[in-house]
Amino acid sequence: MKRHIKQFWLPVLAVLAAACSDFDLQDQFDAKFHKVVGVAENAFQSDDVQSFYDLGVGANVRFHISRGGSDPSLTAMVSLTPMTAEEIAEYTTYYTALPAEYFTLPESVTFAPGEERKAVDVNLTGDQIAALKRALDEREPDALPYALAVKLSSEDGTTVKSDKAYFIRPVIVNDTPDFTIGSEDHTYKATDEETILFFKRGETELTVDMALAAALPVDVKATVEIDETLLDAFNTAHGTHTKAIVNMERTELEYPAGTTSVGVKLTADDSGFDRKEDVVVPLLVKLDYLGIERKVFVVFGNAIPLSKEMIRFADGKANDWSLGTFPDNLIDGDRETWITTGGNNNNWWSTGDKDYGQSLIIDLGESYNQFCLRYQTRTSLQTLSQGFYDTVTQDGRARPHEIGLGVGSDGNAWTFLGKTLVADYMTAPDDWTSKVYELDEAARYIRFGIVRTWEPDPNNEQKMIYPGDAGWWSELSELYIYDGKRKFFE
Structure with missing residues (x-):
């Protein structure tokens, strides 16, 4: 200046x-x-809560103050003091000042000539955090929450900027951060003590992601080991399984201070077992410093074997009416072969008041109480021309955006399970796995249909549309039904 x-x-x-x-x-x-100093951050953010963890170690809250004024060649100095309940009440009536006994401030901050910004650490020892946790637990439910509240005071002729002369942040103390394992699309069941993950059909690698809900101020070490002693307990609870053969890239993990996530990759060696069997990798995960221990069971996805005789169009049309070699392309393991859910009438996309979509009927061969469905579409997107029956797949618009499901005991009468929105935007996923459906009565047949895809004409309003209303047919490349009758689905 x-x-x-x-x-x-x-x-x-x-x-x-x-x-x-x-x-x-x-x-x-x-x-x-000549010398002006103020808080650089937003002085008060009620939704920016400072979380501490009662781990026996200290922590700090950092904020910044900056200087201005007409003469940067001068030294500037301010004091930092805790705000009183009366002072914080001038800015908020939803919080009260955290008592000074629970934190430590530097007595003063000095700007040398030319310095424009300084970091200020408010420090809490492990004992202070533990005492604060006890105090918070003992407070009355209607008591005002605590907020760390610090004010700047002038020293040595320095001017404190009046609208930036304080720093207020709500504070809470937790026992330990939440700990989650596995991505959602690979998780069957998760509790505070046990997580069940699964290899999908065809997968040979799976990274077991392990995440803390918040970054900690200290390094945390973790161990992951295959523990065969867990297998007996798992079999008692979930039915008989044998141990899968996998390679694990490492057994010791570390969360450096400030980080939240780490993963360990498992690589399957399935040359020694049949993937139709129920096989499992029993893992024991420990974060000793946090007192966290978790049992993780990685199960191989037990897809029901399907043949072309087990799949048919819902309207009874011949297989060759699908503009492809249906149903072989759905079960050949090749993402670049496909079938099209198209035909010569609209009977496929609705039945009475139930929206199954342009549908297929799958005979599972036996009855099941639970199942999980997965489909894939082509990853290569191009325009295909089959004469009158054109199918365009650019931007994923021929991928299913909404599906309908039903189940039955004879392949004729159906119990509607409802519709599921896969994606409400133009590009739908090319690999989608449903939730696990739990049935009131065992069923042998599944009716799976495409309810809506995306509007085909780019010159029209872009929206999802029912295929029976001149929308595009959808393509499917691969279809899997996972055995849900095993107890570990429960």
Whole structure:
């Protein structure tokens, strides 16, 4: 700022310098503008809660203060003091000041000539955090929550900027951070003590992600080991399984301070077992410092074997009416072969008041109480021409956006399970797995249909549309039904 001021006054300085060799430009400004200091961050954010963890170690809250003024060549100094309940009430009536016994402030902060910004650490020892946790637990339910509240005070002629003279943050203390394992699309069941993950059909690698809900101020070590002693307990609870053969890339993990996530990759060696069997990898995960222990069971996805005789169109059309070699393309393991859910009438996309969509009927061969469905579409997107029956797949618009499901015991009468929205935007996923459906009565047949895809004409309003209303047919490349009758689905 001083540089800009001098540039402004440059034409005048030559004259004044001749008249008075002792002239100082800073004399033209009130002293209160020479040194100005304020809090650099938003002074008060009610939704920016500072979380501490009662781990026996200290933590800190960092904020910044900055200086301005007309003369950066001067030293500036401010004191930091806890705000009182009366002082914080001038800014918020939803919080009260955290008592000073629970934290420590530096007595003062000094800006050397030319310094513009300083970090300030409010420190809490492990004992202070533990005491604060006890105090919070003992407070009345209607008591105002605590907020860390610090104010700046002037020293040495420094001017404290009035609208940035304080720092207020709500505070809470937790026992330990939440700990989650596995991605949602690979997780069957998760509790505080046990997680069940699964390899999907065809997968040979799976990374077991392990995440803390919040970053901690200390390094945390974890161990992951295959523990065969867990297998007996798992079999007692979930039915008989044998141990899968996998390679684990590492057994010791570390969360450096400030990080939240780490993973360990499992690589399957399925040459020694049949993937139709129920096989499992029993893992024991420990974070000793946090007192967290978790049992993780990685199960191989037990897809029901399907043949082309087990799948048919819902309207009884011949297989070759699908503009492809249906149903072989759905079960050949090749993402680049497909079937099209198209035909010559609209009977496929609705049945009475039940929206199954352009549908297929799958005979599972036996009855099941639970199942999980997965489909894939092509990853290569191009325009295909089959004469009158054109199918366009650019931007994923021929992928299913909404599906309908039903189940039955004879392949004719259906219990509607409802519709599921896969994606409400133009590009739907090319690999989608449903939730696990739990049935009131065992069923042998599944009716799976495409209810809506995306509007085909880019010149029209972009929206999802029912295929029976001139929308596009959808393509499917691969279809899997996972055995849900095993107890570990429960």
